[in-house]
Amino acid sequence: MxxxxxxxxxxxxxxxxxxxxxxxxxxxxxxxxxxxxxxxxxxxxxxxxxxxxxxxxxxxxxxxxxxxxxxxxxxxxxxxxxxALFATDRVIAAWIGLVASLTTTGIVTAVAVRRGTGTGPALAVGGLFVAVALVLTVRAHARRAALLRRVRELTGPEE
The missing domain is CATH 1.10.287 (Helix Hairpins)
Incomplete structure (x- = not known):
């Protein structure tokens, strides 16, 4: 056979x-x-x-x-x-967003300090963007971990 x-x-x-x-x-x-x-x-x-x-x-x-x-x-x-990407795409996108938010907040805050206009608004808006990006990053990692756990459950121990 x-x-x-x-x-x-x-x-x-x-x-x-x-x-x-x-x-x-x-x-x-x-x-x-x-x-x-x-x-x-x-x-x-x-x-x-x-x-x-x-x-x-x-x-x-x-x-x-x-x-x-x-x-x-x-x-x-x-x-x-x-x-199948098992949410790797979401993890990558979340990290790009987090790095971009942190860097942009830093640049805008530095410009505000340099101009002497006060950092309050820059930090408030930037902090909001960073917080949202951080939440999305944590959620993306959790989703990926859950999917990988499920794959391991379905496939069983490796032979």
Whole structure:
């Protein structure tokens, strides 16, 4: 008799779910397009500024361009995935959002200090964004851990 080779649990999952869900695909395309559009927009503003810009302004433009490219890279990476991600995509997106929120809050607060306009509003708004990003990061990690636990429960001990 000819026996079929046994498939691992991961192979079965990949065969059951060979493509991204429509909602994940929409999120990926949105991240890719928004990231590219943002990078083009910020890059164009940076390039079109007359005269030499101060170093801090150059740094701010560079940081915002990197954030936009990170989102574009995330969207492109997500579109190329054909296997179950077990919420890895959400963990990555949450970390991009958290780093962007923290950095932007730091930059805006530094500008407020430099201008002497008070840091209250900058820290309040920035703190809100950081808090939301932190909650989303914790939730993404918890969701991924739950999915991985479920996979281990379903597959049993490795042979």
């Amino acid at each position: 000819n026996e079929e080779p046994r498939l691992s649990a991961q192979d079965m999952i990949e065969r059951l779910e060979p493509a991204l869900s429509p909602m994940t695909r929409i999120r990926a395309v949105a991240a890719l397009l928004a990231g590219l559009a943002g990078a083009v927009f910020v890059g164009t503003l940076w390039w079109s500024e007359p005269g030499p810009l101060p170093g801090r302004t150059q740094l701010a433009f560079a940081v915002f361009t990197v954030f936009c490219l990170a989102w574009a890279g995330y969207g492109g990476w997500l579109l190329t995935r054909r296997a």
